[in-house]
Amino acid sequence: MYSSRVPGDRRPNAFARALARARADRAPLLDLTTSNPTQVGIRYPAGLLEPLADPAGLVHRPEPFGLRETREAVARDYARRRVTVDAARVVLTASTSEAYSFLFKLLCDPGQSDALTPAPSYPLFDHLTRLDGVRQRTYRLTYHGHWCTDPAELDDAWTSATRAALVVSPNNPTGSAIREDEAREVSGRCASRGAALILDEVFCDYPFEHPWPNPATLTDPACLVFRLGGLSKTVGLPQIKLGWIAVDGPAALVRDVLERLEWICDTYLSVSTPVQLAAPRLLADGAPVRSAILERIRLNYATLRRLVSDVDSVDLLHGDGGWSAVLRVPATTSEEQLVLALLDEDRIVVHPGFFFDFPHDAFVIVSLLPEPREFARGVARVLERVDAA
Ligand SMILES: Cc1ncc(COP(=O)(O)O)c(C=O)c1O
Incomplete structure (x- = not known):
């Protein structure tokens, strides 16, 4: 089969x-x-994309993490969901897929590091890990009336080379949002074993019924967490190409990863200025x-x-x-x-x-x-x- x-x-x-x-x-x-x-x-509102024509976009203002006003708009969008994010810890990317690539570059050594991915889940993880030379190890979600993250599955998949554990909440395609005890199990292991938690929340705006608790408030405070989001799902604009990473965790760790992430982002400078200038209005007008x-x-x-x-x-x-x-x-x-x-x-x-x-x-x-x-x-x-x- x-x-x-x-x-x-x-x-x-x-x-x-x-x-x-x-x-x-x-x-x-x-x-x-x-x-x-x-x-x-x-x-889609007729004038939704008009902000992309802002003449300010004629001036190139290279900023590795993106324009300050755009990062502030992303932080405000988290506040809409009652999540507190510091704009100084927001990093803009051209997509969530690119965010994964940057994080693999940051956290992993090509050919020598493992990342844990859930299964069933987003098929592109196969490609995203492989393209950055990261070895993918899957932990199986199990179904007991709802999908669960089994700690024994995590431990089986974990190796001394594991540098990141990926959680997708709600997950594609199972639709399962991570529960409080599961978030603690994953983040506790990441914190004690020197790995980072990559929390993909691209579908967080689409609950079938009730919104679920915010996983980042449920994670171990000693865990380094990268939350991922983007315009492609949040306002249904996959063609506009803007994603983001919100970094959270112990201050010294965050300082260190931001320094190294800045170097990666500065190498690519992949987010176009017109998109960055338009993003605050796209986020507001895309509601x-x-x-x-x-x-x-x-x-x-x-x-x-x-x-x-x-x-x-x-x-x-x-x-x-x-x-x-x-x-x-x-x-x-x-x-x-x-x-x-x-x-x-x-x-x-x-x-x-x-x-x-x-x-x-x-x-x-x-x-x-x-x-x-x-x-x-x-x-x-x-x-x-x-x-x-
Ligand atoms: C779970 C998940 N993460 C990330 C992405 C990619 O999002 P983007 O369009 O921002 O690269 C998708 C796309 O469907 C997805 O299902």
Whole structure:
């Protein structure tokens, strides 16, 4: 089964080939994998991008961590979520992916350091670690009515070369937000074993129901924490390219890492001035986009719940938030056969569990972003096919 994994596995596989073929075809596809909010009928305010034309952008003001006013705007955005962040500890990057790369450069020695990543989780971790010469070691999340971080899994994955533990909260695609006891388990280990906690909160604005407690207030005060966020999810603008890192932890450690991080950022100076100048207004004026996306994912999640409740053979696994949901389906056929049948015969695209490194068959992952009628039609067809099998 795992020979057909997509991320990290550079061999061609049936699903990737079939998807490429289907996308090249003229006939429309119903895409239940989209992670692009700009192409699913979400309304963006007409003048939202006007601040990018600020004439002040004609002047280049190189600042390794970014313009002070932009870092202050990011700190204010944390305050919106009742999280206190010092603007002096905010570092701007061109994306969250770039933030990972900078942190791997900061924390790891190529070919000699390990980073712990959760599984199932974001497939790009395979590439992001590999591109910086970092060895990826996964710790499995386990499902007991909700997804849990198991301390024994962390310990099994941990080595003397572990320099960073990654936590995604809420996680993609499980939607699980880290709980208080789990945050303490991970951060306590990082603090006592000389590793840093990288806390990816890109989906933090999208709770399915109630917001969860802020993980950074739950972490060990001796732990060095890098919180990651960005415009791509916070205001649904992946094409604008702005991410950030907020550094927290013991003052001496933070001072030291900021000094070294400055050198890395200064080498690339990758965030464009127009984006930095526009960011304070994009963060403020993008609020209606965030609300529209939140409304969309909640509506689709409610539809999913209702449709799944009519089908005994399928479970909707519990998630706390984010842009995707996980269905457990009977393993009567392999995930690969199921997603290929949906693609070839129904022209519906869903992700198989193996795409996100689920431990066994059979899981189907759907994006909650699609237009609601299309979403309901696609999910109904997926359930029909699964139930018939
Ligand atoms: C968990 C997670 N982190 C980071 C990213 C990348 O975000 P960015 O567009 O800021 O690079 C994604 C994108 O989907 C994601 O799912």
